Amino acid sequence: MIRAVVFDLDDTLISEKKYIKSGYQYISKILSARYDKDAQELYQLLFKLFNESPHNVFNRILDKMGISYTKNDILEMVEEYRDHLPDIEFFDDVLPCLKELKKKNIKIGVITDGYATAQRQKLKVIKATNFFDEIIVTDELGREYWKPHPKAFEMMKEKLNVEFNEMIYVGDNPEKDFYISSIYPTETIRIYRDGVYRDRKYLYNIKENHSIHCLSELKLILEQERIHSSCGEISKI
CATH class of the missing domain: 1.10.150 (DNA polymerase; domain 1)
Known part of the structure; x- marks a missing residue:
């Protein structure tokens, strides 16, 4: 689950x-x-x-x-x-998604690469601490721990007190966001935005488990995962 x-x-x-x-x-x-x-x-x-x-x-x-x-x-x-303090905001589908996750008592976090000063300024503007249970800026761990290094995921697992197979990671960059699924049983979702990194190649051809074009689609994936988990429990009885 x-x-x-x-x-x-x-x-x-x-x-x-x-x-x-x-x-x-x-x-x-x-x-x-x-x-x-x-x-x-x-x-x-x-x-x-x-x-x-x-x-x-x-x-x-x-x-x-x-x-x-x-x-x-x-x-x-x-x-x-x-x-600089950037003029940015969440995509339109973000806050409704976060609200839905909170209603379901699902913990939410952020793992982000990029230079720490810039990332913290972005997080400050969008008031990220108001919405997320945990935030990890990998640059604060050291440049060598940027994704696809698993350290941030290991830390997030402990911070949120969940197992790897109870956690889903949503990203957009084929070069580094989905490789974690080859290390730990964490499922990944690729969201297709008109992003800077959309044309990057998959690292070692490790692809996402699911793909979406809007975060509203996340609800269906979570429901499928819940049903799959329930069926797995029933089969053990």
Whole structure:
């Protein structure tokens, strides 16, 4: 029987693209004030460069502007980006889902990768502590413990006081969100959003146990798991 549902954060509960846009708007205002350039034009250029390639966007915009810079200049921009309080919110299907899980007395948690400062700012804005029983930011454990490392799942199991087979993990990233099912008997669900990582390849071809396009579909999966569990108990009698 499922007693806990644990969620990824980015592109599962919130939009990573919206977070990136928020960060670029923030950085464009800083650059605008510093170099007397139009903030909206800088924002559009940042996003254009990101769409071409997500790598070294800040280096490339300064190159485009013809501005010389040092490594520390880039590191400061990156820090500003990660420290900013983002303009984000839950996807529309999140709060109804969490409310439904609470009604069923199912414990809920979050396991999220990403730089700790940025992730904590996201969690602060959405007031995550008001909705989730436990939250683990893997970067606070150490970079080596980002998913697909199982440590965060092992910790979540203990924090929620459930067994691995009583826990479901909902994520979006094929590269790291579903591998846990090859280590422990934890079922996984892939939610298809218009996410940044949707085209990544599956790690070792380990795929999700279920797939959904909206969190409202989670209710049906949990009901199927309950029936399956009940049938298993009856067969033992």
